[in-house]
Amino acid sequence: MVGEAWAGRRVLVTGATGFVGAWLVKALVEAGATVTCLLRDQPRISNFTLLGLEGQVNILRGCVEEGGLLERALNEYECDTCYHLAAQAVVVAANRAPLATFESNIKGTWILLEACRRSPLMRRVVLASSDKAYGEQVNLPYTEDSPLCATYPYDASKACGDILARCYSRAYGLPVVVARCANIYGGGDLNFSRLVPGTVMAALLGQPPIIRSDGTPVRDYLYVADAVRGYLALGERAGEAGVTGEAFNFGGESPVSVLDLVERILQTAGRTDLRPDVQSKTKIAGEIDCQYLSSARARGILGWAPLVGLDEGLALTFAWYREQYPRLAPGWYVSSAGPRG
Amino acid sequence: MPDGTATPDLSVVIVNYNAGPLLRRCLEALTEEARGISVEILLVDNASVDGSPETVAAFPGVRLIRNRVNVGYAAANNQGIRLCRGRYILLLNPDAIVDSGALAAILGFMVSHPEAGICGPRVVLPDGRLDAPCRRSFKTAGTYLYKALGLCRLFPRSRVFGRYYLTYLDDGVTHEVDAVLGAFLLIRREVVDRVGLLDERFFLYCEDEDWCYRAKQAGWKIYYYPAARVLHYKGACRATRRYRPTYEWHKALFCFHRKHLAVRYPTLVNAIVYLGMAVSLAASLALCAARAATRTMLGRPRHPALVGTR
Known part of the structure; x- marks a missing residue:
């Protein structure tokens, strides 16, 4: 499916220890690219370690705000492609500490764009924006021409990064494209404050899943493998006319309410006996009621489409957590004697 | 690792x-x-x-x-x-x-x-x-009756009366x-x-x-x-109030009998068994109340109804 496009390409990836970043790195490595990852922290357990990526990639220790480090990396590792996924991506944490969020999400983005601009070898830059950058819209679904009306700190930071990318494209001719994805879900997301991993884990542990809202907000969900395919498609064609300097939506195209999603997860897990704990009686002030994307541009120009339906994706996701659970939590106590009869 | x-x-x-x-x-x-x-x-x-x-x-x-x-x-x-x-x-x-x-x-x-x-x-x-x-043996109408009447304690070596705790076995x-x-x-x-x-x-x-x-x-x-x-260390997880465990114990007995044993017995036997359980529950609750009122510890092994786990 990926073809020969990536063989021998030299790619820098930020955000490689994260949920989506690690899957993207795996796909790039399997496609034959030489990948260099910028690692700020190395958590004991991350999707990066679960996928066994250490040893398969070059690793740089540092954070994206360090311009000197990025320039050195792009030069020494001769990177021709750059994926910028690093961000403070947990919405609740981001909103709690806006300045740290702006530093990593906005400043980090301009530092990286500048380093790419100054690198003579750079041919393709892909920036991870978000459907959150759109904020609340009157017209649904969101299209790429919808104005970026983000209001909350995390959303605003993603909108700013998005605008900076367009700035570098128009002002300096940097071959950069922007991906605006719906809520990405799948195995490997270790942030259990998010709805899908939190609900899946609750089902696995036999506990009632918690819904912080009143369950009615409608959202669009995109399976991680589809998101990775979208990123690869952008990475292949970021320098092309009609693609460069543009933003592309990637959505699952099956928007559901929070409550509906939770019920589907419980069904997949065979635990419909667990009743969700809906904590809010009314809509939470400021929370967007309904948001979903149109991916018509990605379909038309990139030939991309989501291949994994919601129920199939949730089944795959549950199976992943079921299998990985012993690695996600401590629980092994073994001697060298090994198993007995 | x-x-x-x-x-x-x-x-x-x-x-x-x-x-x-x-x-x-x-x-x-x-x-x-x-x-x-x-x-x-x-x-x-x-x-x-x-x-x-x-x-x-x-x-x-x-x-x-x-x-x-x-x-x-x-x-x-x-x-x-x-x-x-x-x-x-x-x-x-x-x-x-x-x-x-x-x-x-x-x-x-x-x-x-x-x-x-x-x-x-x-x-x-x-x-x-x-x-x-x-x-132990399963709680049947017989074994439980012998246990409730204290016969299993009086005749531990008996294969009939001692059947509940299998006390006739080494x-x-x-x-x-x-x-x-x-x-x-x-x-x-x-x-x-x-x-x-x-x-x-x-x-x-x-x-x-x-x-x-x-x-x-x-x-x-x-x-x-x-x-x-x-x-x-029996009773480590005991509930703070003794009435609930007493009630739950008897409720469990009732559920167990109804689930597995009631089909084996005629209606009259089942009725007697359930009546016996009701009497036992009432007596146990009364005993809990009496103990709470007098605040004395009896010097015999604890009744299972008084502990949170076995």
Whole structure:
């Protein structure tokens, strides 16, 4: 499916220890690219370690705000492609500490764009924006021409990064494209404050899943493998006319309410006996009621489409957590004697 | 360093409810005895308020599942059992301290006796006496009547009156039984796959007996294996009010009889049995009230209705 496009390409990836970043790195490595990852922290357990990526990639220790480090990396590792996924991506944490969020999400983005601009070898830059950058819209679904009306700190930071990318494209001719994805879900997301991993884990542990809202907000969900395919498609064609300097939506195209999603997860897990704990009686002030994307541009120009339906994706996701659970939590106590009869 | 993906030999599920410092002792003994065995340990906490779940911080090999409410003994065990990957599953009470060599011995017995579906050890109380329910017959109308009337205590050697606690059998010898104590219950994975999880309709009592009953119905044997010893500080997880456990105990008796035994008896016998349970409940509650009123401790073994776990 990926073809020969990536063989021998030299790619820098930020955000490689994260949920989506690690899957993207795996796909790039399997496609034959030489990948260099910028690692700020190395958590004991991350999707990066679960996928066994250490040893398969070059690793740089540092954070994206360090311009000197990025320039050195792009030069020494001769990177021709750059994926910028690093961000403070947990919405609740981001909103709690806006300045740290702006530093990593906005400043980090301009530092990286500048380093790419100054690198003579750079041919393709892909920036991870978000459907959150759109904020609340009157017209649904969101299209790429919808104005970026983000209001909350995390959303605003993603909108700013998005605008900076367009700035570098128009002002300096940097071959950069922007991906605006719906809520990405799948195995490997270790942030259990998010709805899908939190609900899946609750089902696995036999506990009632918690819904912080009143369950009615409608959202669009995109399976991680589809998101990775979208990123690869952008990475292949970021320098092309009609693609460069543009933003592309990637959505699952099956928007559901929070409550509906939770019920589907419980069904997949065979635990419909667990009743969700809906904590809010009314809509939470400021929370967007309904948001979903149109991916018509990605379909038309990139030939991309989501291949994994919601129920199939949730089944795959549950199976992943079921299998990985012993690695996600401590629980092994073994001697060298090994198993007995 | 194992990455946690291989299948362990043994999975241990501990349901904790305010076990206090006993939980640490339980885990210390367990992890010590588990050397040489590949084991995973899951602690399911039923909303304890005494800080005991934090004990697991000292045991990096133990996985903790915290429930926000007390979902009951059976449901909490089932949460752990569903996540278990071991060939053998051990339900262990936090007030049960595994003796030296017990784990290896009882596992060895199960390995060498493939017909054994469930096995229980010799369980002793802190004063050295046998914890009588660790080997017993099912509660039928007869055995329960003899127990309620005290006949099993008066005639322990009788195969008829002593049938409930099997007191006519030497407690130092391995023998087949109907049921073992849920405080330490070792079950083969295939039995769980075949007969299912614990019945959550039993909130606090008799779920072990129900499980043993279903295992026997499916053709497995249940064994008492005294070469393995466990010390049981009975009542460590007791509820603060005694009325609830008394009520739950009788409710469990009622559920067990209705689920498994009522079909075997004519209506009149069932009616007498239920009446007997109602009388027993009323008497037990009255006794609780009298004890609370006089505030004296009777110097005899505790009635099962007064403890939170067995």
